[in-house]
Amino acid sequence: MTKKPFSKDILHLENIDEVIDGICEKLREDVYKRFRRYGGVIGISGGIDSSVTLAIATKAFGSDKLLGIMLPETDSSPESEELARELANKFGVKSIVENISGALEGFGCYRRRDEAVASVIPEYNPVTDKMKVVIPEEFVNKNLPPVHYVSVTFKDGTEKKVRLPMKEYLQIVAASNFKQRCRANMLYYHAEALNYAVLGTPNKHEVQQGFFVKYGDGAADVMPIGNLFKTQVYQIARHLGVPEAIINRTPTTDTYSAEQTQEEFFYQMPFDKMDLLWYGWENDYSPEEVAPVMEMTPDEVSKIFKNFARKQKTTDYLRTPPLHDYNIMEGSLV
Amino acid sequence: MKDQIRNFIAETTFNDPSIIKDDTLIFDEGIFDSMGLLGLINFLESEFNVVAEDSDLQEENFGSVERIVAFVLRKQAA
Structure with missing residues (x-):
């Protein structure tokens, strides 16, 4: 076709x-x-x-x-x-x-998260300040996997953003x-x-x-x-x-x-743009075919295609159900 | 230093060090992901006392073993 x-x-x-x-x-x-x-x-x-x-x-x-x-x-x-x-x-x-706040308190969700945030931004007060995890926009053109930052907005409206080390990122x-x-x-x-x-x-x-x-x-x-x-x-x-x-x-x-x-937090580009680029990548359109339509350069499209490939590959674990094909009995049964 | 870095990458990605050449593009080849990059940043700090600033996070500095070595040497010399 x-x-x-x-x-x-x-x-x-x-x-x-x-x-x-x-x-x-x-x-x-x-x-x-x-x-x-x-x-x-x-x-x-x-x-x-x-x-x-x-x-x-x-x-x-x-x-x-x-x-x-x-x-x-x-x-x-x-x-x-x-x-x-x-x-x-x-x-x-x-x-x-169904409000799940009580269950989350029981699991220590908020405490564990806030502990990790406070270890990189000690002045963070979870009662008065707000936090989120972000990826700076420039990572989309870097050809590097994204690195996450924690951003805290203090009660006076000021903001502080710090790159997350692995341990704290994983804990959050x-x-x-x-x-x-x-x-x-x-x-x-x-x-x-x-x-x-x-x-x-x-x-x-x-x-x-x-x-x-x-x-x-x-x-x-x-x-x-x-x-x-x-x-x-x-x-x-x-x-x-x-x-x-x-x-x-x-x-x-x-x-x-x-x-x-x-x-x-995650996508780093608007949905309408991402839809078309993903479709182009998934259906083997070349960066040269996609670039003029998207008003981008082939190099920019190529970097985004590489990012897509990387994201799909590195998240395979999430889509994989428990593996149970451990055929240890094969060959050992008469 | 080169072998230390290569071995770190190989160990953390369950790969044989021999497949990671000096110029293998570790992110393009799918050898390293976000976790790998974060681990590498920690490793460079603990082993070589090199702190990667936000502006250092570029493919030119982290894309391959030879680029990482050059980056570490540059930072140590600065």
Whole structure:
């Protein structure tokens, strides 16, 4: 099959109803027939991905076969819960709130994270100051894997940013990941109590670039939008009537106490640009074909392609389920 | 120094040192990732007393064994 010439609208879904119907059909096949579950639970955050997952699932199963669960904690933006509630109401899906702050306190999530932050920024006071982990934008053009920095905004509004040594970086990430894993536990509690499946919400970039927590938000039975680019997720959101306030909201991590966009934390470029570049890379378009469309130089495109390849390779561990093909009995049995 | 650095990279990536040539591009080849880079920064500080500043984090300084050696020597001479 000949490839379409690379263009800015190459990812636009012309046959959007067919695409949605295809996802719905597969969802019913997987959840009802393969897993024999009666419906689905979805963690709803007021973000675009969980909202589109809920909108598609409503079309697939009907609103009475779904439960939307809001899972706020101490650092969550109050706006997340409000928008999630608005979404559930709009689609007629029953929703409940499960606050996981107590569980996180019990695990020592906040204490362990703050201890690591304070070891690099001793003046950090978690009661009054806000923190986040960032990757400086310049790393996207460096041809080096990204290095993370912790940024603290003090109560007087001043900011301090320090590069994280390995030990502290790992401790902050490990502690913060309690959040996604607690949420997964709660989702599976409700799913099992109802004999439902957990409908995961990661999009294609999150899955392929490893922007999820293994056994956290990566824990799910199906991921209906796991093969959709972000601009396609937005296109479906508009088509299915996801509230405008959700569509217009900048995607955030909603993980650290300071506000932080996903672009700032992980992707380092806007979604529309990343969608096209990823598509180009994944489908073997050359940097020379992609560069003029993106108004970039072939060298810039080439560096980003290398970054994509590196990200996909280094996050393979996250996508790999437990390995159990240890055939120790092979050859030893008569 | 060159062998120390090569052995560090090989040990932390579970590779045979022989596959890491002086000019092997350790990030491009997928030998090293973010964790590798952070570990290397720690290693250079503890072994050679060389502190990598934010502005030093460039492919020209960290992309291969020979570039790392040149970077360490430059920093030590400064």
